[in-house]
Structure formats: C-alpha cells, structure tokens
Amino acid sequence: MPHITLPDGVPGIRSLVMxxxxxxxxxxxxxxxxxxxxxxxxxxxxxxxxLIAAFVSKQNQTNFCMNSHAAASRYLYADQRDVVDQTLVxxxxxxxxxxxxxxxxxxxxxxxxxxxxxxxLVAAARAEGATDGDIHDTVLIAASFCMYNRYVDGLATLxxxxxxxxxxxxxxxxxxxxxxxxVKANDTASPTTHLS
Amino acid sequence: xxxxxxxxQLPGITGLLExxxxxxxxIRELTQILLRGExxxxxxxxxLIAALVSSRNCTNFCEAxxxxxxxxxxxxxxxxxxVKHxxxxxxxxxxxxxxxxIAxxxxxxxxxxxxxxxxxxxxxGATDREIHDTVLIAALFCLYNKYVDGLATVxxxxxxxxxxxxERITGRGYVRPPGGYPVPTS
Numbered sequence: 001m002p003h004i005t006l007p008d009g010v011p012g013i014r015s016l017v018m019x020x021x022x023x024x025x026x027x028x029x030x031x032x033x034x035x036x037x038x039x040x041x042x043x044x045x046x047x048x049x050x051l052i053a054a055f056v057s058k059q060n061q062t063n064f065c066m067n068s069h070a071a072a073s074r075y076l077y078a079d080q081r082d083v084v085d086q087t088l089v090x091x092x093x094x095x096x097x098x099x100x101x102x103x104x105x106x107x108x109x110x111x112x113x114x115x116x117x118x119x120x121l122v123a124a125a126r127a128e129g130a131t132d133g134d135i136h137d138t139v140l141i142a143a144s145f146c147m148y149n150r151y152v153d154g155l156a157t158l159x160x161x162x163x164x165x166x167x168x169x170x171x172x173x174x175x176x177x178x179x180x181x182x183v184k185a186n187d188t189a190s191p192t193t194h195l196s
Numbered sequence: 197x198x199x200x201x202x203x204x205q206l207p208g209i210t211g212l213l214e215x216x217x218x219x220x221x222x223i224r225e226l227t228q229i230l231l232r233g234e235x236x237x238x239x240x241x242x243x244l245i246a247a248l249v250s251s252r253n254c255t256n257f258c259e260a261x262x263x264x265x266x267x268x269x270x271x272x273x274x275x276x277x278x279v280k281h282x283x284x285x286x287x288x289x290x291x292x293x294x295x296x297x298i299a300x301x302x303x304x305x306x307x308x309x310x311x312x313x314x315x316x317x318x319x320x321g322a323t324d325r326e327i328h329d330t331v332l333i334a335a336l337f338c339l340y341n342k343y344v345d346g347l348a349t350v351x352x353x354x355x356x357x358x359x360x361x362x363e364r365i366t367g368r369g370y371v372r373p374p375g376g377y378p379v380p381t382s
Binding site for chain 1: 199200201212215216218219221222223225226229230233253254255298301302303305306307309311314324325327328331332334335336338339340341342343344345346347348
C-alpha cells in the first residue's frame with residue numbers, strides 16, 4: 001500500500017504524477033528528453049536508452065521501472081527484442097555492442113556510487129566509439145533513474161505483477177513517449193479510466 | 197578533471213546544465229517548484245533536505261552550496277551543520293526530524309522508507325504532501341549528486357565561491373539567467 005493517499009489502482013510513477021501534476025510535468029519532460037532525444041553527437045538509439053533505464057532500475061530493485069522500461073526497450077528493439085532480457089541477466093554475454101557494454105558499466109557505477117566513475121571506465125567507453133554525448137547521456141540517464149526509482153519506491157507505489165500490464169505500457173511508451181496522463185476536472189475519483 | 201569538456205568558468209552542476217539545455221530545463225523547473233514554490237515547509241527546511249542528502253552522498257559541491265543556502269535562509273550557520281552530524285539531536289522540530297529521516301532512507305534506496313518512518317512523520321503533524329515533497333526532493337538530489345560526481349565536475353574549495361552561489365540560489369533561485377552564462381571577456 002502506498003505511504004500516502006494516491007489515485008486508487010494507478011501504478012508506479014503514473015500515480016505520483018497524477019498526485020502532483022506540476023512536478024510530474026517536468027519529470028515526464030525530462031524522461032522524454034533523455035529517452036527520445038540525445039546530445040547532438042550521441043550515437044545511442046532510443047531502444048538502448050530505455051535499456052540503460054531498465055538496467056539501472058534493476059540494480060535499484062525497482063520492479064515497476066525495470067519492467068516498464070524493459071517493455072519499452074523490447075518494443076523499440078522490435079525483432080531483436082530478446083537482447084533486452086539477455087542484457088538484464090548479464091550484459092557481459094549479451095549480444096550488444098562493446099560500446100553499450102562499456103556505457104552500461106559506467107551506468108552501473110553511477111548507480112552504486114557515482115564518485116567511482118573512473119577515467120579508465122570512461123576511456124574504455126571512448127575506445128569502443130562512445131562520444132562525449134554518449135557518456136553525458138549515460139550518466140544523466142543513470143542518475144535520473146536513481147531519482148525515479150527512489151520516488152516510486154520511497155512512496156511505496158503500486159507495482160503490477162501481471163507481465164501483460166507492462167507490455168501495454170511498453171507499447172505506449174514506445175509510440176507516444178512520456179505524456180502526462182490527462183485528468184479531467186472533477187474526475188479524480190476514477191483515474192483508472194485514463195490509464196491508457 | 198571532468199570526464200567531458202565543460203566550460204572551466206562554470207564548475208559543478210552549472211557547466212552540466214549548460215552542456216545540454218533540453219534536459220537542464222525540466223531539471224531546473226522541477227527544482228524551482230520543489231525548493232522555492234508554495235509549500236508548508238519553509239525554503240530553509242527544504243534546503244536542509246538537499247544539504248543532508250548531498251552530505252550523505254559525499255558530493256562536496258552540492259553539500260557546500262545547499263548548506264550555504266540553508267544557512268542564509270535560516271539565518272544561522274549551525275542548524276544545517278547539526279542536521280548533517282545527527283538529525284535526532286539537531287535544533288529542529290520533531291516533524292522535521294521525521295521528514296529528514298525519510299530523506300535519509302530515500303538516499304540509501306527508496307525501499308528503505310519504512311511504514312514506521314511514515315507513521316512517525318504523520319504523528320508529528322506532517323501532511324501527505326510534505327512527505328511526498330520530502331521523498332521527491334531527496335530523490336532529485338540523488339540525481340544531482342550522481343550527475344555532478346559521475347562526470348567528475350570540479351568543486352571549488354574557496355568558501356567565497358559558495359557564498360556567492362548560496363546568495364544566487366536564495367535570490368534568483370534555480371532558473372537559468374536570461375542569456376545564460378556569457379564567457380567573461382576580460
């Protein structure tokens with residue numbers, strides 16, 4: 001049960017942005033900028049960005065964010081969707097580029113203790129072709145998901161256990177991106193009608 | 197030295213927020229609303245949350261900046277120091293102690309926030325909104341701290357730098373100055 005009174009039946013971050021839309025708007029705008037756009041020289045695809053988000057959320061053990069961003073990444077990887085789960089199990093053996101592996105190593109250090117992102121880790125990523133923008137965006141995606149994960153878990157939001165719920169979310173995130181749920185005036189009592 | 201090229205005259209978070217403006221805009225707006233917007237928590241109390249979380253993450257730049265902001269807003273330079281040393285013995289209300297403990301749990305991991313910590317805050321008079329904002333401020337400063345440290349930005353050691361910065365964030369706030377930060381010509 002959530003720690004504060006949130007819209008009934010609405011999961012994860014969605015319940016929080018409906019609770020406080022003025023902060024929620026900027027949280028969604030940040031996700032949209034990070035996961036659907038990049039620094040001018042960045043080589044990361046949207047699918048790879050979502051994978052970094054899912055990977056960090058897994059390390060923080062935030063199941064809602066891990067499952068929803070994994071689903072978005074699978075949707076965006078399309079016929080290569082299996083790489084998402086292979087990467088979440090073990091990036092070292094997953095069929096992803098050496099560049100992405102090096103960036104995931106940086107993301108992992110940001111999650112654990114950002115002071116440990118060493119010159120060597122950054123040099124290793126550059127040696128595999130990572131640009132300044134890739135390194136910047138990887139650090140900021142990882143740092144941002146350390147925020148989203150704490151927000152979602154710190155208020156004990158609802159986490160669906162049915163995988164089908166995340167498939168629908170992943171498709172929505174993959175097609176529409178991050179848009180604030182529309183809540184009609186005087187209709188906050190039945191927010192579940194605005195879930196999709 | 198930072199891991200990516202950043203303007204030398206803009207240490208800490210400032211250079212990062214200029215590096216990519218489209219991500220900086222929502223981060224700045226979110227901070228302005230949370231720390232300067234309407235709230236039943238004072239601006240000084242909200243800066244205490246920022247200073248505490250930054251201290252726990254050992255992010256020197258953010259800790260120094262938000263400690264200074266709290267000092268200016270609270271009108272003393274003891275409260276923030278005491279909070280960072282030991283929340284329970286600091287000269288603050290029971291409600292603030294309970295909220296700062298929630299912030300401290302959030303800093304470790306969101307799942308650390310216990311029902312008991314929430315009950316304590318509610319019993320001390322904290323509203324749902326105050327608990328919500330405390331968790332989000334703590335989470336936001338985990339973003340800032342990890343962004344600043346993860347790219348190895350420079351933290352000036354001169355206290356005068358943080359005096360100026362503290363005056364700026366308590367005066368102008370967290371919005372980007374019109375025209376940005378032109379490179380000094382002299």
